[in-house]
Amino acid sequence: MYDVVIVGAGVSGASTAWQLSRYDLKIALIERWADVGFGVSKANSGIIHGGFHHSAKKTLKAKLEILGNLMFDQLQYELDFPFQRNGILVVAFTEEQMSTVRKLYKQGLDNGVRNLEMCGRDRLLQLEPKLNPEVVGGFHAPGGGTIEPYRYVFSLVESAQKNGCELFCNFEVISGEYRNNLWTLTADDGRKIKARFVVNAAGLFADRVSAVCGAEKFAIHARKGEEYLLDRNSKARPQKVIFPVPSRESKGILVIPTAEGTTMIGPTADPTEDKLDTTTSADHMQHIVTLVSRMINGISPRDIITSFAGLRPVLEDEDFYIDLSKQVPHFVQVAGIQSPGLTASPAIGGYVKDLLKQDGLELTEKEHIAYRNLPRHEFRHETPEALDELHAQNPTYTHLVCRCEKISAAEIIEAVRKGHTTLDGVKFYTRAGMGCCQGGFCSAKIMKIISRESGIPMEELTKKGGGSLLLGGKLGILTVNTTRETAK
Amino acid sequence: MIHEFNYDVAVIGAGAAGLAAAAEIAKSPHRVVLIDREEQLGGILRQCIHNGFGLRYFKEELTGPEYADRVAALTKSPNINCKTNTTVSDLKRLPDGSFELLAYSADDGVSLIRVRAIFLGMGCRERNRGNLAIPGSRPAGVFTAGAAQKLLNIEGMLPGKSAVIVGSGDIGLIMARRLCWSGVEVKAVVEIMPYPSGLTRNVVQCLDDFGIPLYLEHAMVNIAGRERVQYVDIAPLENGIAQLDRQFRIECDTVLFSVGLIPENELSIQLNVELNPATGGAVVDANLQTSVPGVFAGGNVLHVHDLVDFVSEESSEAGKSIVRYLDGKLHSDNNCVTVESNLKYVIPNCFNTGEKCTFSFRPLIVSDVALLEAELNNKVIWKRKFTYVKPAEMLKIELPAEILKTPGKLVFRLKEEA
Numbered sequence: 045m046y047d048v049v050i051v052g053a054g055v056s057g058a059s060t061a062w063q064l065s066r067y068d069l070k071i072a073l074i075e076r077w078a079d080v081g082f083g084v085s086k087a088n089s090g091i092i093h094g095g096f097h098h099s100a101k102k103t104l105k106a107k108l109e110i111l112g113n114l115m116f117d118q119l120q121y122e123l124d125f126p127f128q129r130n131g132i133l134v135v136a137f138t139e140e141q142m143s144t145v146r147k148l149y150k151q152g153l154d155n156g157v158r159n160l161e162m163c164g165r166d167r168l169l170q171l172e173p174k175l176n177p178e179v180v181g182g183f184h185a186p187g188g189g190t191i192e193p194y195r196y197v198f199s200l201v202e203s204a205q206k207n208g209c210e211l212f213c214n215f216e217v218i219s220g221e222y223r224n225n226l227w228t229l230t231a232d233d234g235r236k237i238k239a240r241f242v243v244n245a246a247g248l249f250a251d252r253v254s255a256v257c258g259a260e261k262f263a264i265h266a267r268k269g270e271e272y273l274l275d276r277n278s279k280a281r282p283q284k285v286i287f288p289v290p291s292r293e294s295k296g297i298l299v300i301p302t303a304e305g306t307t308m309i310g311p312t313a314d315p316t317e318d319k320l321d322t323t324t325s326a327d328h329m330q331h332i333v334t335l336v337s338r339m340i341n342g343i344s345p346r347d348i349i350t351s352f353a354g355l356r357p358v359l360e361d362e363d364f365y366i367d368l369s370k371q372v373p374h375f376v377q378v379a380g381i382q383s384p385g386l387t388a389s390p391a392i393g394g395y396v397k398d399l400l401k402q403d404g405l406e407l408t409e410k411e412h413i414a415y416r417n418l419p420r421h422e423f424r425h426e427t428p429e430a431l432d433e434l435h436a437q438n439p440t441y442t443h444l445v446c447r448c449e450k451i452s453a454a455e456i457i458e459a460v461r462k463g464h465t466t467l468d469g470v471k472f473y474t475r476a477g478m479g480c481c482q483g484g485f486c487s488a489k490i491m492k493i494i495s496r497e498s499g500i501p502m503e504e505l506t507k508k509g510g511g512s513l514l515l516g517g518k519l520g521i522l523t524v525n526t527t528r529e530t531a532k
Numbered sequence: 533m534i535h536e537f538n539y540d541v542a543v544i545g546a547g548a549a550g551l552a553a554a555a556e557i558a559k560s561p562h563r564v565v566l567i568d569r570e571e572q573l574g575g576i577l578r579q580c581i582h583n584g585f586g587l588r589y590f591k592e593e594l595t596g597p598e599y600a601d602r603v604a605a606l607t608k609s610p611n612i613n614c615k616t617n618t619t620v621s622d623l624k625r626l627p628d629g630s631f632e633l634l635a636y637s638a639d640d641g642v643s644l645i646r647v648r649a650i651f652l653g654m655g656c657r658e659r660n661r662g663n664l665a666i667p668g669s670r671p672a673g674v675f676t677a678g679a680a681q682k683l684l685n686i687e688g689m690l691p692g693k694s695a696v697i698v699g700s701g702d703i704g705l706i707m708a709r710r711l712c713w714s715g716v717e718v719k720a721v722v723e724i725m726p727y728p729s730g731l732t733r734n735v736v737q738c739l740d741d742f743g744i745p746l747y748l749e750h751a752m753v754n755i756a757g758r759e760r761v762q763y764v765d766i767a768p769l770e771n772g773i774a775q776l777d778r779q780f781r782i783e784c785d786t787v788l789f790s791v792g793l794i795p796e797n798e799l800s801i802q803l804n805v806e807l808n809p810a811t812g813g814a815v816v817d818a819n820l821q822t823s824v825p826g827v828f829a830g831g832n833v834l835h836v837h838d839l840v841d842f843v844s845e846e847s848s849e850a851g852k853s854i855v856r857y858l859d860g861k862l863h864s865d866n867n868c869v870t871v872e873s874n875l876k877y878v879i880p881n882c883f884n885t886g887e888k889c890t891f892s893f894r895p896l897i898v899s900d901v902a903l904l905e906a907e908l909n910n911k912v913i914w915k916r917k918f919t920y921v922k923p924a925e926m927l928k929i930e931l932p933a934e935i936l937k938t939p940g941k942l943v944f945r946l947k948e949e950a
Contacts, residue, residue: 272665273662277798277801320758321669322669322670323667323668323669323754323756324665324667324668325667326665326667326753326774329665329667345665346663348662348663348665349660349662349663350661350662351662351665352670423636428534428634428642428644429534429642431636431641431642432533432534432641432642435638435641435642436641439638439639439641440638442636442637442638442640442641442642443617443636443637443638444569444619444621444636447569447619448798450621453638467672480657480798481657481658481660482660482661482662483679484657484658484660484676484678484679485657485679487679488679488682488683488686488687492687502687502689503689506672506759507671507672507759508672508759510759511759511760512671512672512759512760513672513759513760514672514673515683515689515690515691515692516689516690516691516692516693516716516785516786517689517690517693518688518689518690519684519688519689519690519714520688521690521715522690522693522714522715522716523715524712524713524714524715525712525715525717
């Protein structure tokens with residue numbers, strides 16, 4: 045029996061689990077997919093937004109965005125994930141667009157954002173020499189930045205686990221029942237979890253989880269965003285995150301210098317009926333390349349090393365819905381967490397905690413709290429001297445497995461031992477396979493390490509859980525059809 | 533403590549190129565460190581268990597591992613120290629013109645290696661689905677042909693049960709046959725060009741003999757499947773544009789990409805070696821020396837070859853140049869060599885006045901008969917007819933010393949003959 049069960053281990057659920065794990069509570073965090081962050085969060089653009097896109101007077105999402113933004117420096121220190129406050133530029137290329145720029149700037153000021161700076165052409169080019177010199181004007185939000193969203197989720201969950209939170213992956217809730225002051229959530233495979241409180245942070249499927257628990261009826265719509273990742277050596281990599289002037293549906297197509305030294309362009313914003321549809325399309329690639337080429341110099345489609353798509357969970361009114369259920373007891377809804385959900389997530393966790401307290405959950409701080417995730421020993425961030433010392437403790441620190449991103453065997457072994465036993469799990473945890481060869485050289489090596497460390501036979505390893513088997517079995521299991529050959 | 537080593541030459545990569553260069557240098561008294569990130573010497577040859585190697589270089593037909601063993605045997609010399617399972621991550625040129633390398637391995641930890649010359653023999657990597665930005669979902673079952681080859685031939689694992697191969701490059705063709713022999717159904721090979729991009733003998737022996745359909749001028753326009761690949765959509769091309777109204781579907785659980793190779797010059801970039809956009813490799817002079825004195829290149833890191841025999845020949849030549857460099861006897865002239873019509877590139881990019889020189893070309897045309905012409909200072913000095921010219925097959929010629937006696941600008945042209 046748990047005090048709280050959190051449905052969904054994306055940024056919202058993980059942040060909630062992390063905040064609650066510091067109290068004397070028994071917490072379960074459940075995730076539908078094979079690993080944490082594998083739903084909406086995995087494909088997030090990774091922007092820590094600047095607090096000017098939405099009005100804090102009118103929307104909950106802006107209020108939480110502004111609070112959340114301010115929390116990231118401390119979070120990075122405590123949790124260890126790639127994050128940089130490299131600033132955001134919103135850029136206009138026509139006088140007409142400048143009126144929106146001024147409106148956004150004013151909105152930022154009204155929201156209480158500090159240090160926003162209106163910029164003319166020269167100032168913008170000084171801040172970001174790679175901008176197209178035809179830029180007319182814009183503003184600078186130095187408090188914005190970029191983060192690796194999946195690394196942030198891993199870090200939150202790891203810290204929560206250190207403080208006693210229990211994680212259950214591949215747990216898809218198919219029913220929820222409240223009886224004798226206790227919730228029982230049942231998974232598709234029959235597992236059951238009992239808890240006094242439920243937090244519904246199920247992302248795209250928050251509507252379904254709410255429905256099967258007899259709570260509010262609402263509809264989550266999926267809005268797809270395609271992203272294209274450029275080679276590390278791309279000449280287009282800017283210093284700042286570059287935003288165009290936004291539209292109603294989205295903040296536009298951005299140029300994103302990621303916190304790990306690569307460049308990403310995207311995302312698009314298109315509604316899709318299918319909540320599992322993460323396909324990319326040729327038209328969109330062209331569209332993205334054309335749009336970003338207007339903003340910045342050096343974009344080349346030849347530099348694209350991979351593409352992917354993510355889905356934003358969107359409610360009709362475009363705002364977050366975070367509240368106690370009015371229809372069932374002890375049930376917190378955390379729904380419609382679209383952009384700027386990542387930025388807002390630390391504040392979302394706090395907000396949910398306060399709602400639970402208000403609903404009767406007693407919060408007593410633990411006597412011993414593990415506050416920090418010590419920084420990981422990542423080959424790419426260590427000096428040769430430090431690597432030499434690490435090698436003395438464990439020789440696998442100087443055995444490089446992923447050449448492109450410089451990931452050591454030690455890092456991969458650590459990921460597997462922490463429970464990331466899918467190829468994507470290891471990839472997102474360590475970056476192995478994210479570089480220019482896209483796993484061409486290292487996938488087989490990584491699979492062997494996963495198999496050795498986890499005991500899962502090679503032929504049963506998956507890319508991302510479920511039926512995503514990586515291999516077709518051992519050589520020799522198939523019958524060789526020689527009829528065509530002999531027919532010749 | 534970081535181990536420090538001094539050698540005369542570092543050979544980076546112990547595939548066909550690095551082994552040939554190291555073997556050549558070891559004939560001199562100079563000391564070589566041969567570094568490779570894999571466990572065994574031989575590079576990609578290890579996974580190429582088919583035959584067809586060595587006809588030119590060893591005058592007999594060998595499999596990839598046999599060829600690797602032959603060249604590796606030549607490197608058994610007291611002058612060569614092999615460091616396998618070792619990755620070079622940083623390269624630096626010092627003000628005195630020597631070099632410092634940082635190499636990492638589980639056995640030795642961190643090694644700081646000082647050398648006077650470097651041979652770049654890193655080979656190439658495969659272009660992948662991401663490079664082509666093929667639309668669709670991202671299920672398991674999508675491989676580059678070489679990665680699938682390694683899984684099958686080294687690890688003994690099948691990539692899947694039914695496959696479609698994108699690109700008719702040699703690795704893709706070889707893999708089509710290999711998959712058939714393993715019981716995997718190969719449903720199609722899809723090629724965007726109007727002609728196959730692999731060697732003719734491979735089209736015959738790997739596709740025709742097995743009745744595998746080759747769709748020329750077709751593109752893969754969609755990969756579908758949530759967990760594992762379920763099907764792909766293929767469309768014919770007209771003037772390079774996919775005709776989506778005529779697309780058709782092939783059910784399969786595996787997609788292999790054999791769509792070209794990219795020379796692996798990430799380390800060369802650290803040394804500010806000048807690269808040639810046409811090859812993706814270094815610009816080199818007649819001695820196969822790059823724009824950075826003391827840095828030489830050969831094999832697929834320089835330009836993508838279709839025969840390993842050519843890799844060995846070229847890299848042996850580079851090895852000889854390195855010995856001359858170390859002995860202070862290397863002579864380089866700056867006589868510019870370029871290509872015009874119907875040739876993608878030429879290697880090397882300079883010739884030495886009055887010395888014979890070997891040139892490699894990549895044609896841009898398919899032609900039954902074509903005339904290769906060399907023009908020095910606007911005067912045609914040499915011609916040769918070639919039959920069955922195509923982009924898949926590299927042209928290699930040697931110009932004798934007599935006709936290169938005058939310094940100046942050398943231009944090559946390829947002309948289609950009616």
